[in-house]
Amino acid sequence: MAFTRLRTLRRRERTVVRSGRGKAAVAVATLAVAAAALSACSSYSDQVHASGEFVDMVRPAIAVTDDGGKPLGKDAIGVQPGKPIVVKATEGALTGVNIPKANGTPVKGELSDDGSTWTSSEPLGYDKRYTLQAEAIGVGGKTTTSQSFTTQAPSNLTQAYILPGKGETVGIAQTAGVRFDEAIPNRKAAQDAIKITNTPKVDGAFYWISDREVRWRPEHFFKPGTKV
CATH class of the missing domain: 2.60.40.3780 (Immunoglobulin-like)
Known part of the structure; x- marks a missing residue:
């Protein structure tokens, strides 16, 4: 509605220029239309800000x-x-x-x-x-x-022991490992449950030395001072 009124205002302004007659009356009418248009715009804006749908x-x-x-x-x-x-x-x-x-x-x-x-x-x-x-x-x-x-409630829980022990100081080629208290039938699931982090970061890979022990070897030797 506001857009339509603004277009009407423009047509009336062009009429004033062409006729040259009744300028004061037409000017008053133009101002009245402009005021109505501005009032409509203000009212519409208030409705938008108050709309629950907009807030949602x-x-x-x-x-x-x-x-x-x-x-x-x-x-x-x-x-x-x-x-x-x-x-x-x-x-x-x-x-x-x-x-x-x-x-x-x-x-x-x-x-x-x-x-x-x-x-x-x-x-x-x-x-x-x-x-x-x-x-x-x-x-x-x-x-x-x-x-x-x-x-998840697992059907069985196995005990895991981390190698080397917490706080130990080892050589730059030392592998990290996990030893389980029973044979592991699903090696991939066991590997997915193990997370190896090191600073500075070094990539590595898992390998199994038995059905109860998995090792993680770094791609390159650790830098001295690396924390694993």
């Missing part, structure tokens, strides 16, 4: 997934405890994420530089129920979410 469009949304991007539904069961939980906000930034453990302490996680994504950095427990709470804020206001999930 820019209200932050929070999504919870695994590290592969698969949505983590409410009351999900069988969640892999060794895989990170990812919380992502769109149209806003996360202001808080909390996954309390049984003792009340929160699961550790890292927030991205832009504040939009939080990723858990410690493994969850087996056969445990967690309740995740997250909050995000943006132009459209604040959004909160809460959802529970239960981790």
